[in-house]
Every structure is written in C-alpha cells, then in structure tokens.
Amino acid sequence: MTSFVEMLRVAFPAPILSLFLCCIIVTVCLTGDIMLTKVPLQSSSGRFYNSAIVRAFIDSSTHALVGFFVWAMVENSSLLTDWSKWFNCVAAAVLAASVDLDHFLAAGSLSLKKALHLSKRPPFHNTSLVFGVTFAIIVLNKWRPKTWIFALMFLSAWLSHHIRDANHRGLWIFPFGHTSLFSTQLYIGCILVLAFCVRLSTVLLTKPSSSAPAGNIVRTV
Numbered sequence: 001m002t003s004f005v006e007m008l009r010v011a012f013p014a015p016i017l018s019l020f021l022c023c024i025i026v027t028v029c030l031t032g033d034i035m036l037t038k039v040p041l042q043s044s045s046g047r048f049y050n051s052a053i054v055r056a057f058i059d060s061s062t063h064a065l066v067g068f069f070v071w072a073m074v075e076n077s078s079l080l081t082d083w084s085k086w087f088n089c090v091a092a093a094v095l096a097a098s099v100d101l102d103h104f105l106a107a108g109s110l111s112l113k114k115a116l117h118l119s120k121r122p123p124f125h126n127t128s129l130v131f132g133v134t135f136a137i138i139v140l141n142k143w144r145p146k147t148w149i150f151a152l153m154f155l156s157a158w159l160s161h162h163i164r165d166a167n168h169r170g171l172w173i174f175p176f177g178h179t180s181l182f183s184t185q186l187y188i189g190c191i192l193v194l195a196f197c198v199r200l201s202t203v204l205l206t207k208p209s210s211s212a213p214a215g216n217i218v219r220t221v
Contacts, residue, residue: 011203014077021073022192025066029164029188032062052112060097066164066191067096067157073195074156074202088153095157099124121172125165128174130158148205156198163190 012018035058040051071092075085102124103115123129137151162171166182173179182190 007200007203011200012076014080017077017080018073021069022195025069025073025191025195026188028062028065028069029191030184032058032065033167033184035062052116056100056112056116060100063099063161063164064093064097066160068093070156070160070191070195070198071153074152074199076199092153092157095154096161099158099161121169124158125162125172126174127159127162127171130155130162133158149202152198152201156194159194160191163187163194166190 036055039055039058068089071089072079075088078085079089102122103118104110106118106122107114109115134151134155137154138148141147141151163182164187166179167184167187168181170178170181
C-alpha cells in the first residue's frame with residue numbers, strides 16, 4: 001500500500017494540475033456533446049451539407065481536444081518546465097482526430113455526405129485494431145528504443161476517441177460485436193481512467209525518480 005501511494009506521488013507530483021486537467025477533460029466532453037445537440041441534422045433551409053460540416057467540425061474538434069488534454073495528463077508537471085512537451089499534446093490531438101479519416105476511406109470519396117452515410121462502421125473504429133496496433137508498436141521497441149512512448153500516445157488518442165463514440169454507438173470489439181451504449185457519465189469516467197492508467201504506465205516504464213515520460217514523441221518518431 002505504501003509503495004502504491006509513493007508511486008502516485010511520483011506519477012502526480014502536481015495534484016492540483018492533475019485535478020485541473022481532469023476538470024478540463026470533463027468540460028470539453030460535455031461542451032462538445034451539448035454543442036452537437038444544438039446543431040440540427042439539417043439546416044433551417046433543409047440543406048444537409050451546411051449542418052453536416054458544422055457537426056463534423058464540432059465532433060472532430062472535441063475528439064482532438066480530448067486527445068490533447070489526456071496526453072497533457074500523461075506529460076503532467078513536465079508541461080510546466082519543458083515547453084516542447086506541448087508538441088506531444090498537439091501530436092496526440094492530431095492522432096485522436098485522425099480516426100475519422102476512415103469514413104472517407106470507406107466511402108471511397110471525399111464527399112462528406114457519403115462519408116457520413118456508410119452502411120457499416122469504418123475500420124479505424126474497430127477497438128480491437130487499437131490494441132493490435134499498440135501491441136505491434138511495443139514489439140518494435142526491441143529494435144527502436146522508446147517507441148513504447150508512441151504506443152501509449154496512440155493508445156490514449158485512439159481509445160479516447162472510441163470511448164467517446166461509444167456514447168452513441170457502443171464499442172466495436174471484433175470479432176465479438178458491439179457493446180451497449182455508454183452513458184455520458186460512463187464514457188467520461190472511462191476517459192479519465194484511461195488518462196490515469198497511461199500516466200501510471202509511463203512512470204512504471206521509466207525511472208521512479210522521473211515525473212515525466214521519457215523523451216519527446218516529436219523527436220523520437
């Protein structure tokens with residue numbers, strides 16, 4: 001028990017900052033969800049396209065911001081002393097938003113209308129794929145040191161996207177199918193737990209005396 005408490009102290013050397021980041025993640029999730037309810041599926045003129053663009057922008061921006069602040073939780077207090085760590089957060093944001101590119105790949109078109117009206121969920125939304133790719137990147141760590149950092153970033157960014165999507169579509173876990181829909185409280189709680197677990201993982205995989213993930217993603221990969 002004492003060792004676990006000590007590990008928490010090492011992992012979260014700035015508890016107020018960690019609490020602040022948790023509050024931001026919750027706020028971003030709730031704000032994004034509320035904004036989506038305010039934008040109709042069709043504009044008042046009956047045109048689909050304009051409303052679809054706004055909804056897609058809000059949704060993707062929310063995913064990106066969640067990915068950004070989840071990784072900010074992972075970087076934790078190092079953000080206050082090493083400004084280059086903010087670039088890692090930006091990279092995580094880009095990764096989190098990139099999941100939705102598979103809509104266009106599956107549609108075989110750059111048409112937003114076609115991308116949003118697929119007959120089935122596109123491949124990047126398969127949660128089993130996230131764990132498979134994460135494992136593959138970790139295996140590469142044998143030949144290229146510190147790739148495990150990118151593995152954790154990929155996991156946090158893509159899985160946070162999947163968890164947020166589970167609020168209205170559930171998780172798609174191949175080959176078992178889809179889970180039930182996640183409530184707002186459940187999906188936000190899962191994202192916070194994800195950030196907490198990834199942060200602890202970085203502490204376990206680095207020297208106990210370090211309060212920041214080893215290295216910089218932007219420089220490492």
